[in-house]
Amino acid sequence: MTMAEIDYSKRSFNYYPTNAIVYTKCIDGRWSKPVVSNDFNFSLHCFAGVFHYAPSCFEGLKAYRGADGLVRMFRPDENARRMESSAQYLDMPAPNLEMFLDLCTLCIQANWDFIPSFESGASLYLRPVLIGINPQLGIHSSKDVMFAVMASGVGTYSGAKSLVPGTAVLSRNYDRAATYGSGGYKLGANYAQSLHAYNLAHKMGYRELLFLDSATHSHIEEFGSSNFFGIKHGCYITPNSPSVLPSITNKSLRKIAEELGLKVERRTIFIDELETFEEVNSCGTAVVITPICRIDDKVTLESGTITREYKYPEICGPISEKLYKRLVGIQRGTEEDTYGWCMFVNAPK
Ligand SMILES: Cc1ncc(COP(=O)(O)O)c(C=O)c1O
Known part of the structure; x- marks a missing residue:
């Protein structure tokens, strides 16, 4: 299918075939030259660590075709640093900043025709993955790794139009991350x-699941796919926890909020505070900003389960919309990138 034939309005956040992937391996401390391949299957040893003990971390970032026709990646250096910290947590080799940016660039160039048009509002999602590949049986970190970058041309996370609110439920019976665990990676x-x-x-029909802190189940951590932020009294409020990504x-x-004159608070948000927010959203590369119009809390009592409902506007709130417009404007080149967040990618030669 050519770019002209793809109807991105019918796409959600999913895997859609592209042209090529890019990968490199680090064996005994030496990285190989990156390979651009049309074969989307890897051949790995069945004792590779990744199949057993999950030495695996990944990233997610997007490339956008701007109103000016130029292609930008949004803050890929931040993704490179986060992958490095994830790899450090797993005690395995990581690509350095330059390699990370090089492979992302190569992947975009190899899939140039799959970068959605500006008008479509869609983007090319990049998925860098780092996995342990040396055969092993004992429980220890991987010394050899494969670093691959793949891509998919995606629409909105839910498949609905942007800024369409969804519902969420508090996760009372399951935790995402332990207090001193790996949630921050x-x-x-x-x-x-x-x-x-x-x-x-x-x-149960919810779009999102909102996890609580695992130690006390008394405060908000993050959604399964994204971070949480709430707005009230001119303040942007988001949890501050080492177990949140x-x-x-x-x-x-947070930077844009300050620019718009909002106060920014990173702090503990107790469940009861949900009642006081004027606007609530999930945010992340995949969801961008997705408004939440209701959060249900199903509390089990001796007498049975009751549902407490926290309700927010059925449309995107005015402050969240301003934040969305500025963020997306920078990403798509319709607003000045005053922070130097975007990295331009040249067309393939
Ligand atoms: C659990 C979780 N939290 C938060 C985020 C948002 O992170 P980022 O804005 O870097 O994409 C993601 C991924 O998008 C995620 O999977």
């Missing part, structure tokens, strides 16, 4: 941990 294992709870929430979108929104 982007490990595949963290997502495996949340899949069952996520499936249950989806079956440090979202690059949230970090950027």
Whole structure:
């Protein structure tokens, strides 16, 4: 299918075929030259660590075709640094900043025709993955790794139009990350941990699942796919916890919020405070900003289960919309990138 034939309005956040992937391996401390390949299958040893003990971390970032025709990546240096910290947590080799940016660039160039048009509002999602590949049986970190970058041309996260609110439920029976665990790193294992709870929430008709701190179940951590922020009294409020993934979108929104004259608070948000927010959103590369119009809390009492409902506007709130417009404007080149967040990618030669 050519770019002209793709109807991105029918796409959600999913895997859609592209042209090529890019990968390199680090064996005995030496990185190989990057390979651009049209073969989307890897051949790995069946004792590779990744199949057993999950030495695996990944990233997610987007490339956008701007109104000016130029192609930009949004803050890829932040993704490189976060992957480095995830790899450090797993005690395995990581690509350095230059390699990370090089492979992302190569991947975009190899899939140039799959970068959606500006008008479509869609983007090319990049998925850098780092996995342990040396055969092993004992429980120890991987010394050899593969670093691959793949891409998919995606629409909005839910498949609905942007800024369409969704519902969420508090995760009372399942935790995403332990207090002193790996929640602050982007490990595949963290997502495996949340899949069952996520499936249950989806079956109940919720778009999102909102995890609580695992020690006390008294305050908000983050959604399964994204960070949490609430707005009230001219203030942008988001949890501050080492077990929450440090979202690059949230970090950027905090800057934009200050620019828009909002006060920014990173602090503990107790469940009861949900009642007081004027606007609530999830934020992240995939969801961008997605308004939440209701959060349900199903509390089990001796007498049975009761549902407390926290309700927010059925449309995107005015402050969240301003934040969204500025963020997306920078990403798509319709607003001045005063922070130097975007990295331009040249067309393939
Ligand atoms: C659990 C979780 N939290 C937060 C985020 C948002 O992070 P970022 O803004 O860097 O994409 C993501 C991924 O998008 C995520 O999977």
